[in-house]
Every structure is written in structure tokens, then in C-alpha cells.
Amino acid sequence: MPAKLKFKLIYCSSEDPEFPSSELNAHSPHTVGWQSARFCDYPQELGFQFGANVRLSQLQILSHQFKIATKLELFIGSTADGDKPSYHKAKFKRLGYLSLDSNERSSWQARELKSVQVDAFGRFVKVLVHKNHINKLNMYSQVGIIAVNVIGDAAPAPPGAHPMLGAPVGGADPHAGGDGAAHRPPGKKDVSPLDDITFDLNFDAATAKQIRELHVAKDRAVKAEDYDAAKRLKDAIDRLKQVGARMAKLELRKKAAVESEDYDTAKQIKAEIDRLRSAVAYG
Template sequence: MPKRIPFHVVYATSEDSSYPACELNAQGPAARGWRSEGGPPHELLLRLARVTSVHKLQLLAHHQLIPACVEVLVSGGLVSEGAATPCGATYTSVGRVTLARPAQQARTRELRSAALPEPTIARFVKLKLSGPHPPAKEDDQVALMAVNVLGEEVEETESSPVQPVNKEPAYSPYDDLAFIMYVDNDIADLVRSLDEKKKAAVGEERFEYARRLKSAGAALASAGIRIGRWRLRKRTAAARDDFELARRMRDRIADALCGVKEDPQLCRLFEEDGPDRRNDSSMPQEYDFSHHLSPSVAAGSLSLDIPSPVPPIEPEPELQDPEYVNGEEEDVQDMQPSPEPTLQEEVPPTLPEPVQPQPVQLIQEEKEVQKKIEEDELRKETDSPRRSITPNAANGSLVRRRNKSAGPRSTFEAYEERLLPALRHSHTNEYLRESREEECSGGSAATSHSRSTQPHKLNERERKHAALPILIFGYPLVEKFYSKNYLDKEEGLSRLRAELTSPSNGSTKTSPNKTARAAAILLQRALRDKVFSVYSQANEVVKVLFKEFVPDRETSKASNSRVCAAEVGRCLEKLLPELLRACGDPAPRVHSTAQHTVLTVADCPQVR
């Protein structure tokens, strides 16, 4: 099975002092990559650890400094092909790799994998890079972030040529550059070890153990990506002389690696003391090692995921290129030096004043004033939210935690300190009624003007539904029931109650049957209201409808009725379902009111 072949860059035509060619020797999240200096030709010569049958070559390009193409040449280094040194070797071209033209303000890097023709026996690999894509100048820089060679080692003896293999070779995903460049190297080694144990477990038919190893490998890879980001940040902070942030990142990485490697669940999976029966049991849940990456006071970890509020220092020219982690950009320009903040405040020095004798009363007054000032400061500190502070066990200092909100920090001091209205009684909203009366009695001109506005205009559908109530009671009263303001609904119920108890000239001209039917339509809507004061008043009007309006008060007989029995039945068909629904409401005051209304209506002779 092909694997990753280590190599060393032994020659480069040119290199930037900040991005030397030796950066390509090791791949990882914190790798800087190589950049050229001057005009073409640009050549890189790689010496492989051993003579290798190369199957695949991977190139990770820069996001802007991209060469148009890269030509790949190899030299076997065998005795039959000449000297096994870079100078005396003979190179043969095996193909070209073309790279895409960079887009303006591109934020992604291109990873190209080139399968070499087999057999390709090589000890040295030479990369010839062309100039950048037009319209860039030919003398502009080109760069490579990483190079990866995948293949199989062969013996360095004269032998017959290797026959081509028709079957496509299988590659480990953990040897791919997409995994290597974004996962921390120490974590990547643990993942590869788990992958080897998983293959062995499958061969031994320990499938539950293999399942555990697969889950642990995925959890480790996720943790390795985060640690890789921290390594990149540590390197960037050190380059900008922000040594305090670099030290904290170093301690955080060390604590995370120590916690992951010493995790008892992970140690049990390695089975260093022999097979463990617990690994063959069913896995209750997926593995998760993210708790080792969280800030820990005991381990001395620090929650520093954002730059310090200190103004940024202008970066050096060679550090203005953004790096990428896990396929996303981590802008180096946003990194700011983070001096360690503490809670100590600088107090200007004051000269000692001569002590003068003061009366006892003045001293007590000063003490009271000082006590009030301290209480006000304490109240402000407790009322206004601040950034949470995590102590560092290493040096006893205090560090501010990340504030993830993008907007400005809010405090309770910005709000008006006033009392909020509350219900004084359980069944009535007395406070709101008192406020309304005060507004009516001593309201300003602006308030009276706003109160005189129309509450709600009925649409066509509502007009059709309320055609009979509008004909009986008039449009002004009906629109109160369709208003969105609960005060208007309460006023409409009060006016409807007045119409039922002492009908006006308009409603006396219509029959009592139509009046009862119109009132039932409006009350059906009011009983569905969510505001309890409206709902409670609607129940009272329902009682008035059946106890005062339906019976004929002018006759002494209880059996006489102003509304016919059929119309009473229609009113019950509209109102009784709403009352029964309210009887099942979980709120005690709602279902108690509904039950009392149902019992009162049922006691009426006309309903019985």
C-alpha cells in the first residue's frame, strides 16, 4: 500500500528569506511554505529518503502567488542510471501540473494531486515552476505551500523494471495532504496508530473494537484541527513579537495535548497491556475529546480565542499574507498583541495630608457618604454585565474571556430604572383601568388625539363575517371587537353589555332574536382572546345575555322568553364550545371562570 515518503529539499534556485525552501520539508498547520525571489527559472530539488516507486505527487498552491504550471522530473538514482547524487543524476520529465488562475481577493488554496505513470522509480524529484499567471509580471513571486510524495519503497539494487500494476493503488486518507496540513502532527500520529489498530481489529473480527477505534479517530481529528489553529496563531504571534500571546498559546497547546494523550478512554483503546474485554462491548456513545480543549483553571489553560482590545501593531511586509487553517482563512492581520490584563488599576499617587482634628458628627457624616458611594459602586458592578474572567493558575493573573457577540457590549445601565406595571388582583386588571381613567381625566392633547384615532379598519372578510352585528349594533361598536388593542376590546364589551341591558333606539327597532344572534357572534370572538381581562369581561357579558336579555323581565312568569328557544339553541352552539375549551385550560383562573359561566348559563330556565 502506498504511503507518505519523507524528503528533504536539497536545492532551490531562489528563496525568500522569510519563506525558505526548507519549510517544505515538514508539512503541518503551521508550515509557512516556500516563496521565490527574482525572475524564473524556479526549480526545487527534492531528495527522497529511499529509492521509491512514486504513485502520486500532491502540490498545495498559494492563494495568490500561483505559478501557471509545474513540470515534474524524476531521477532513479540506481547504479544503472548513473550516480546517486543530485549533480550527477539524469532527470526525465514525467508530466506537467497546471494550476488555476487566482481570482481577485481569493480566500482558498488549490490542492492538486497528480498520478504519475507507473513504474516511476525515483530518488530525486525536480519541480520546475513557471512564472505567475498573467497579467502578473514574469519577475513576480511564486509560491508553494506544501509538497507530498506518495509511493512504495524499493530496494536499491539492479533489478528488472517493475511491471505496471493494473489495479489502482489504495491510499490512506491520513497520508493525504488535505489531512496533514490541517491536523496537528502529534494528534495525526495518534490517529494513524488508531487506524492501524482498526485494521488489525477487523482482521481479528473484533468489530465493536474497530467501531470504537473509528469513532475515537474521528474525534481526535476534530481536536487536532483546533490544536493546529492554535499552533498557527502561536507562530504568528511570535513573528509579531507578541511573546505573551505566544507563551499562552504554547501553554494551551501543551495542556490540550497532555489531556488528550492521558485520556483514560484513549489509553484503554491502545491496549498496551493486552486485549481489554471492555473494548469488545457495545459502544454507548461516540467518543469526544473536546473537553480537553476547553479552558481549564486547574491545568492553567487560558481562554484566549480573540485578539486583545489593544490597538494593533502594523505588521511587517512579509507577514501580510493570510494563512489558512482547515480550508478557511485565518487572517494574520487581525492578530493583535495581547498583553495580560489584570484587575489592578493605576491609582495616581497622592501626597499625605496633615491630620486635623474634626468633630465626631462630621466624621460620622463622612463615613455615611463613603458607605453610600461604595454601595453605588457595588450595585453598578453587579448590575452591568462584564466579560467573564478566568484566572490562570500558572501566574495568578486574570484573563478576559472571548466576547462572541459582534455588536457593542450592552449594559443594564443604559435602560431606565422604572417600575413595571403588574396585576394587583388575580381576576381583574385594576391598575390598567386606573391608568386609563387617569389618562381620560388628565391626559394631554397628544394623548387624547392618539386615543381618538380609529382602532381598526375591517377588511372585506371581516365585514362579511360581522354583517349582522354591524346592522344591529353599528360599525363603531363592532370594530372595537376586531381591534388589536385590548383596551378597545374592553370598551366594546362594555358598550355591548349596555346595549343588552338598556337597548338604544337603533337596537330596539330590530327583533330580540337577531340581537341575541349578533351578540353571540361578537362574544364568540371575545372568548378566544388571550388577554385575561378581555376574556373575563366576555364571560360576564355572556351571563348578562342569558340571565337578563333572554328572559322577558316585563312578565312575571319565568317560562316567558324574549328570545325564542331555537335562537337560544343557536347562541349556545356558538358559545358553549368556546367555554368548554376554556374549561380544559391549564391556567386556574381561566378554567375557573369558564366553569362558573357554564354553571350560571345552565341555571337559566330558558336554557334548561
């Protein structure tokens, strides 16, 4: 079953020192994302590498709320068999593009999430980020991406497989489904909510890990037809999600207090976070 794939950002055209491209390597409530340099040239390029050849099923990209690209082009790449993996020497196949809304209707408050279903094999993903939408808040003509998530299988392509097997990402109807998602290739399974980009953005790493472990235990209980245990685990997951969401908000408040050097407030918030974490009953 397709699952969340680990990757590493290995190339970017430019970056704002306060919002470096390394921000895209991990997801958490504290993620601030990547932003291009001020008054940069377009398109900007982001390059991602996987630990091995993978089969991509879904790409998710969360845009900045006002530093918004007009278009994102997506590519899958790989090197020849036997060659050392190299992003700059890889051959890329264009998968298509995604168009982003100017976000004026939300007064540049909401972040647009693009999710697209693909079916492609490779070792690298390249994203070309085109020029920004113009608005009064984006004074330096930058673009920004908060987070990137990739769903797929860590499996090599079968012999003779085409680098792209599914429908193109964009073109005929880049806004299909109302949220810019391309049509799902036939036979694709839904992605687990635990692998969705929003999951890790809403919970700290420790809470996310605990929730995933409880889900695994609940699935085992269901398979064993131990429904009492399954219900207890489900209740524990629900409690942990509620507490985890509150802890994530408190962590953001604590971070803001530290940045403003209000250490008394930061200490109080930390104590509340510790109290919530220790009070959670896991079973």
C-alpha cells in the same frame, strides 16, 4: 501498499529568506512553504531526493494562493547502478506538466492543490516552476509552493523497467478530473487519507502520530474481529480529530501572539492547548 514517502529538498534555484526551500521538508499547520526570490528568472527549479530508489504512485503539490506558477513540469531521475547518488549527475525523464489556475475567481484566497497519479521509478524528483500568473497582490513576480507530498513504495525498479510506466502527467488534458489530476494508471489503489497532504497540514505532529497509531490499532481489531474494540478506537479517532483541529487553530493564534509580543495571550492559549491535549481520552 503505496504510502507517504520521506524526502529531502536538496536543490532550489532561489528562495525568499523568509520562505526558504527547507519549509518543503515537513508538513504541519505552521508550514509557510517556499517562495522564490523577488524578480527571479524562470523557470525556477526544485530538486528532491529520496533515501533509496522508490516507485512513485502519486505527487501532490499545494500552490500559494496568489504567488502562482502558470505551469509545473515534473521529472523523475536516477543515477547509474554503482554510482554515488547525485542530483546534478542524475539522468532525468520528463513525466509531464500541470497547469495552474490564475485563482482570480477566488480573489486569490483559496490554495490550489494538484494531485497526479504516476507510475515511475527513481531516486530524485525535479520540479520546474514556470513564470507566475500576474495579479495585483504579487508585486515582486514570485512563485510559491506551500507543500509537496509524494506517495509510493520504497522499492527498487525491477530489471529493465522503464523510468515511466504510467500515462503522462499532462498535455492532452491537463485539467482532467476538474482539479488538474491526470488519469489514474490501471490497477492503482486509493491512497490512505492518513498519507494525503491535507492530513499533516491540519494536525500538529503529536496529534497526527496519535491518530495514525489508533488507526493501526483499529485495523488490528477489525482483523481480529473484535468489533467492540474497533468501534471504541474509531470513536477515539473521531474525538482526537476534532480536538486536533481545534489545537491546530490555537497553535496558529499562539504563534501570531508571540510574533506580536503579546505574551499574556500566548500563555493563555498555551494553557488551553495543554488542557485540550490532556482531556482527550484515547481509548
